[in-house]
Amino acid sequence: MANDSAPRRSAARTAERRRRADAERSIAAILDAALDAVSERGDVNMSELARAAGVGRVTLYTHFPGKEDLLDAVMTRAIEDANAVLAEAEPPGGLPARDALAQVIRRAWPVLDRYRRLHTAAARVLGAERMRAHHDAPMRLVAGLIDRGREEGGIRADLPRDWLITVVYSTLHAAALEVDAGRLTPAEAPEILVATLLPALSPT
Amino acid sequence: MANDSAPRRSAARTAERRRRADAERSIAAILDAALDAVSERGDVNMSELARAAGVGRVTLYTHFPGKEDLLDAVMTRAIEDANAVLAEAEPPGGLPARDALAQVIRRAWPVLDRYRRLHTAAARVLGAERMRAHHDAPMRLVAGLIDRGREEGGIRADLPRDWLITVVYSTLHAAALEVDAGRLTPAEAPEILVATLLPALSPT
Known part of the structure; x- marks a missing residue:
């Protein structure tokens, strides 16, 4: 069982690491785009922001509900x-x-x-x-x-x-x-x- | 006809004056209540404000849409x-x-x-x-x-x-x-x- 579960744990850890890296990339893209929007227009629109950051609306609202x-x-x-x-x-x-x-x-x-x-x-x-x-x-x-x-x-x-x-x-x-x-x-x-x-x- | 329309014009003017006086009273009551709310709680809630000012919600939103x-x-x-x-x-x-x-x-x-x-x-x-x-x-x-x-x-x-x-x-x-x-x-x-x-x- 030990022989079997170790690779599975490792695969799970890799998947988890990948998810976290994806999330970090999304957050960074969102924050960059938000700063750009605010600096240019003095405000930020959530729908436009998702487009500008290249993320889905669900991703945007998961990280930043408002x-x-x-x-x-x-x-x-x-x-x-x-x-x-x-x-x-x-x-x-x-x-x-x-x-x-x-x-x-x-x-x-x-x-x-x-x-x-x-x-x-x-x-x-x-x-x-x-x-x-x-x-x-x-x-x-x-x-x-x-x-x-x-x-x-x-x-x-x-x-x-x-x-x-x-x-x-x-x-x-x-x-x-x-x-x-x-x-x-x-x-x-x-x-x-x-x-x-x-x-x-x-x-x- | 002049004899007939003069009192009617006068009645219309009286009604108009009364409407304006009512509106002024409502506005004054709304602004007083709004200042009280903001001074006490740092914010004002439109529904509570109508109640506190003793005016209807329609009256409130007619004078102040937002x-x-x-x-x-x-x-x-x-x-x-x-x-x-x-x-x-x-x-x-x-x-x-x-x-x-x-x-x-x-x-x-x-x-x-x-x-x-x-x-x-x-x-x-x-x-x-x-x-x-x-x-x-x-x-x-x-x-x-x-x-x-x-x-x-x-x-x-x-x-x-x-x-x-x-x-x-x-x-x-x-x-x-x-x-x-x-x-x-x-x-x-x-x-x-x-x-x-x-x-x-x-x-x-």
Whole structure:
């Protein structure tokens, strides 16, 4: 029996692996197509999405029962991208936290700009608090720099720490909205952001 | 015939006036109930709303075919309220624009706090750009003070004027979200806002 069941178990495992690989490929294609749709048109249509991703509607709805699940997953991928970029942004020590924060803002901007229409579309479906939760990891990096800056004296200690994090978060996203509305160019945004945020974060 | 039709015209006019008065009363009741629902639960359900407003479902849907129309109308009323408060906020001259702006922020806060859950709910349905358009009138007041402050030298002229308006707008609404999330108290918000915004708007 052992001789008989081992190949069968192995065949079952191979089939299972193949199914999982297929599912992963489908999910990746769906998320790519969803990001494209949102970036181009500011919204995503589930029927068009299945076509664009080259998957059946059943497959689409199995993985993402609704737009909310879908945008949640696209946001998760975008934030992973942002984290990867920001992880490299803080220079390896030496720089005061205040200057490191300016660097982080400059490095964050292109990622923010890339995903700005996704952010707008996802915010409408997920709401402000869930969007904020998505940004936990990148905001922890900002929080760490704000804490260090308060100890060093380069960042103000007279306002609540969480408020300063919020000011960074909301001003960055306000700039992305301004670019989307054509009231700011992507090229001028990073220096305008640094010139706005550093005085707001400085000791008075 | 003139003797005959004049009273008939008058009766028709009276009936028409009554219909209009009924419609106005229904609309006012619907908008009041909608604001209550949004302020308490952060959302509004059309069926519950008809009951709460004491109108029939047909009446409700005649005036507001969908949630979008409804929240648009509730936002319009809230902004009228804000305008009335802000119109008194700028002291009758003498005060530098920079100080007048600080006053406007302090006066705007209680209105913003009153409508903060409406803002969140409406933003999800109407989107960022339509929300921004709703704020045109109060933001014109801010814009006027920023322009005067740039001439007087109390407000920075090195960043685009529209960006400075956006910074005021987005920081005010970020504070309302923080209060809603329990990360800031309504009492501390106005001075924190002034302490954040004045340095961001000052010449460097």
